[in-house]
Amino acid sequence: MADTVVAEPLAVETIDLSALTHCRGLVGECDLPGDPELSTVALAFGALVEGETTVARCSQRPEVVAIAQPLSMLGAEVSFEGETATISGGGLQKTESVLEARTPTAFSCVAGVLAGSPFGGTVAIEEGYLRSARSALDALESFGVVVRATEEPPYQAEIGVNVPKPGSYALGEPDSAIKAAVFLAALGQSGTFEMIQDLAGEDDLEVLFRRAQGRLDKGRVEDADGHRIVFEGPQELHPSDHVLPGDATAAGCLMGLAALLPESDLSIRDANTDWKTRRLIDLLRRFNVGIEIEKTRTESGIASRTYRVESKEELRKIKVAGEYSELFFEEIPLLSVLASAATGETVIRDVSGLREGKTDVIGLMAENLRRLDARVGEISDGLVIEGTSALQGGEVDGGGDARVTLALVVAGLAAEGETKIVNPGPVEATYPGILGRIASVVQVKGR
Incomplete structure (x- = not known):
């Protein structure tokens, strides 16, 4: 480890x-602690990069910091100093231990890493997150990954050693956790992997991927209300520095x-633009809270917003x-x-x-x-x-x-x-x- x-x-x-x-x-003005889901994805991507990735404004929530354990058991080195995380990866190793995930996003990321590895493994999550975890596994199975999952607590999913195969998956609404699972699984595989989602636009996960020199093509689906994300593998991610939104x-x-x-006259900078925000x-x-919004980007190019709230x-x-x-x-x-x-x-x-x-x-x-x-x-x-x-x-x-x-x-x-x-x-x-x-x-x- x-x-x-x-x-x-x-x-x-x-x-x-x-x-x-x-x-x-x-x-006055302040920023925010980092977004926990995006922090989790950035750390998982870093585990597959040969070299050192830094994640500034990385969430320090316990469930985010906890992903360091399964990633380190798979061979990555993870450290935190204040709100900056550093991860050195690229050399995956097999573990016989069950890898614990604290959130659906962490589960999706670990499952994706295992699905793309030559050895597979087992990942577990609490019962309350079963539905979200199952969605990520459904996406991986659509690309030929063999999954054996328990239906009773403790919920565990054994990811087989067969690698993902090229194909297409109807994502529906954009879901960063599912997309992360597919990207991580398909990274080292040959062929074309496609996901179709309902909305256009480049989300935060795609910006992280491109910043690490990953390549994606996007376009509208003809005669349908959807947008295609095309990933051509294999690809190699490179070390990068990320500054995350709040x-x-x-x-x-x-x-x-x-x-x-x-x-009050407060400006909050670098807030996230995700669906929940x-x-x-x-x-x-x-x-009836008065909120003014200014479009911005973090230092690493991720879309963000500055919110101004006054007592009016x-x-x-x-x-x-x-x-x-x-x-x-x-x-x-x-x-x-x-x-x-x-x-x-x-x-x-x-x-x-x-x-x-x-x-x-x-x-x-x-x-x-x-x-x-x-x-x-x-x-x-x-x-x-x-x-x-x-x-x-x-x-x-x-x-x-x-x-x-x-x-x-x-x-x-x-x-x-x-x-x-x-x-x-x-x-x-x-x-x-x-x-x-x-x-x-x-x-x-x-x-």
Whole structure:
């Protein structure tokens, strides 16, 4: 196994969770912690490059850092210093160990690397990600990869030693995890590999691939509403430096907090343009958050955006349900804080899963918001929140949950008086860098 250097905690100014005080606004400019999915893909590509690849603004989330273990077991060397990752690869080696993946994107990448190797192997993922993992395996199987997967937990997929064969796969909506699996599997194979997707445009994964001197052809499918991505193998990737765009969850936290405070004028640079971030902007605009958007690119050419949020408009009620609840499941605590300051009654539904596990997040957020003088009712699968003119500081309980604690940081900085969070969750471990970004732009009274 190659060496892996574990990421150290970032040495940045942070927020005191035991004494949050009301702030005037978020003022100035900041960037974001790196996008976790794109960070995972960039590290996986680096494992197949002969030489050293650097990934700046690489996410330090635990599930991203965790991909270093399976990649190192396959012969790559991975190290992290602050928000920069370095990976040296190109010499894959066989392992008999089951390779653990923490996210669907990591699963897809590891499965793709194994499918393109001369030895195959086994990759595992938690049961909750079964559907997403199965989608990546379906794509690999369409190119002739033999997969033997269990249907019961623990979910494991054994990737056979037969190499992918040229062919075509109907991708539908662009999916970076599936595309990464196919690119990684087909890289060393001869022939033409084709994927057809519904939308045009070059996504972040393709920019990473081209920056490493990978070659792709794209064009419209004749007599059909689709676009063809053509990969001609074999190809060899080369060492490159990547600067990644930012994380959607961090963007939502900063924009939401800026909208809650009375004197905000915040610019967030190098935000991602992925589907989740675009839907996040739509959701915040439904809350009546004023957001100006400027098209930009990161230093390595990946499309990004600068968002400017000013305190201009009164927030208004919305309904969060269906696909929005599914897409922003982890951000529901933050959205409930925004709802507490919005005029009218906001309804959040289809999130009964937040009641499961160690913490009943729905019940805990309802109780905490009531402690801050918000008017909140619980329903079986969500919350009903009547907006109030101003939250009032008090003692709240993080429940040991990072999602709840981050939402309470936002609430505490917006509330009048002082707020103390007891039993906080591991915010800096789960969302590395976010508290430091808030601290860098927050304007307290008297500053």
